[in-house]
Amino acid sequence: MLELPSFHSRKSPVSRRTFLRIGGGLLGLNQVLFQGSQKSSGTVARSPRAESVIFVFLFGGPSQLETFDMKPDAPEKIRGPFRPIASRTSGLRICEHLPLLANISDKYSVLKTMTHTYNDHSGAGHYLQTGRRWHVPIGGGFNPTQHDWPSMGSVMDCMAQKGRFQDSRPLPNYFVIPNSLGRLQEAGQYRRPGEHGGWLGKTYNPITTSIDKKNPEDNPYWRSCSDDELTFQIDGLLKSNEIPGNRVIMRETLLGQFDSIRKSLDKAPFSNFPTLHQRAINLLTSDLTRDALDFAKEPEKTRDTYGRHLFGQSCLMARRLVEAGTRFVTVHYDCCDGYSWDSHRNSKDVKANLLPTFDQGMAALLEDLDQRGLLKKTLVVAVGEMGRTPKANMDWGRDHWSFLFPALIAGAGVNRGGVFGQTDRDASFPMTLATTPEDLAATIYDCVGMDPNMTMIDPLFREVRMIDNGRVVRELWS
Numbered sequence: 001m002l003e004l005p006s007f008h009s010r011k012s013p014v015s016r017r018t019f020l021r022i023g024g025g026l027l028g029l030n031q032v033l034f035q036g037s038q039k040s041s042g043t044v045a046r047s048p049r050a051e052s053v054i055f056v057f058l059f060g061g062p063s064q065l066e067t068f069d070m071k072p073d074a075p076e077k078i079r080g081p082f083r084p085i086a087s088r089t090s091g092l093r094i095c096e097h098l099p100l101l102a103n104i105s106d107k108y109s110v111l112k113t114m115t116h117t118y119n120d121h122s123g124a125g126h127y128l129q130t131g132r133r134w135h136v137p138i139g140g141g142f143n144p145t146q147h148d149w150p151s152m153g154s155v156m157d158c159m160a161q162k163g164r165f166q167d168s169r170p171l172p173n174y175f176v177i178p179n180s181l182g183r184l185q186e187a188g189q190y191r192r193p194g195e196h197g198g199w200l201g202k203t204y205n206p207i208t209t210s211i212d213k214k215n216p217e218d219n220p221y222w223r224s225c226s227d228d229e230l231t232f233q234i235d236g237l238l239k240s241n242e243i244p245g246n247r248v249i250m251r252e253t254l255l256g257q258f259d260s261i262r263k264s265l266d267k268a269p270f271s272n273f274p275t276l277h278q279r280a281i282n283l284l285t286s287d288l289t290r291d292a293l294d295f296a297k298e299p300e301k302t303r304d305t306y307g308r309h310l311f312g313q314s315c316l317m318a319r320r321l322v323e324a325g326t327r328f329v330t331v332h333y334d335c336c337d338g339y340s341w342d343s344h345r346n347s348k349d350v351k352a353n354l355l356p357t358f359d360q361g362m363a364a365l366l367e368d369l370d371q372r373g374l375l376k377k378t379l380v381v382a383v384g385e386m387g388r389t390p391k392a393n394m395d396w397g398r399d400h401w402s403f404l405f406p407a408l409i410a411g412a413g414v415n416r417g418g419v420f421g422q423t424d425r426d427a428s429f430p431m432t433l434a435t436t437p438e439d440l441a442a443t444i445y446d447c448v449g450m451d452p453n454m455t456m457i458d459p460l461f462r463e464v465r466m467i468d469n470g471r472v473v474r475e476l477w478s
Helices: 018-027 100-104 121-130 152-161 249-255 258-264 274-284 287-293 300-306 312-323 349-371 435-447
Strands: 052-058 108-114 175-178 207-210 328-334 378-384 407-408 453-456 463-465
Touching: 052 121, 052 152, 052 349, 052 435, 100 349, 121 152, 121 435, 152 175, 152 207, 152 435, 175 312, 258 453, 287 312, 300 312, 300 349, 312 349, 349 378, 378 435, 407 463
Parallel strands: 052 328, 052 378, 175 207, 175 328
Antiparallel strands: 108 407, 378 407, 453 463
């Protein structure tokens, strides 16, 4: 049973760190317990194209040459071992191991010309999820810091909590599923930046679920997972079998004890505590939250269509969350074996595991959203943080290459069956419509009705633009 330590002794006042640790464990809010004084001039348009965003993040860097920018006429050392197949989109060459996506290419567009110069996983991961370059230099670290820029989901959550959207919703605004990025790699020491609230404040961190793996060598993204594994437990909450029957009362009692803890805090005025308390209670006891995270009622056929692997079931969960009202859902396809999409060694896993599971889960998500009428009001983006080198090694492994990589973009009125941007003969660099992470973030913000030029007050009380020189890629809707 979860117990709170005693804080009655004047000789041992509770520290701020202890309070945050307790709050993270109790509430599953990633230690979100306070925010600094924030101001914002961000605006929300009257007629946004999208109500929600699903951001599918293929961490590690899928190869452009093995997905949506195949070069069958290039020299053998460039074009790779896979062959293109026909799609429903004129001029789009899709890898033979993505047949389901090829068959529904009339539901999405491919932006071929994503590019940036931060050729490192952590920094690039931060860049793609925030639209801002990471403050840590390449090789200077890989973990999140309090100085990171806030993720797009965190900014949307902030705007929603400040009433900048026309509607209020009972569900949390921002989810990350199935795990915090890096949680399943080795012992979890490689947590990655980009998905968090950063300097905006921990209050705007995502609600994150957690799914464990069986052993250090296991990769649940690739294999069939049992329902016992797919709990999508909110990270930090007690598991259902650990909660006594009268769990709502117990939670309320535990949260009530924070009033006395608050009085012992040293030098920390938690001015937003009542709001946070109510938000936590709403999260813990909400029927909507519980129902959205429980897909036991989903038809078996639907779950099979998505694939019983972790990636497929996470895509299904994303659909359930946006259907219930969540504004921003990030689905991580992580490198829990340390390589996966980061295919330095060879292309065997790319062929046998990565492409088939991505193909199944992504195609099912797009079709399901479309059939339910959700695609027209949900922006879907699938992208890695970089691409791979045009020249492969002897086993068809490719190294880091941030200078060119594709993005799949669908929904919210995005042209169906579009191909945007031209690349050179080796899939090395953009020839037209070079699109930076700033541009992608500006496009996402604009799509949900937020001003891409919005500013906020940072911890040093400076007014800063959330996106610097980002261009909305309006060609996607032309």
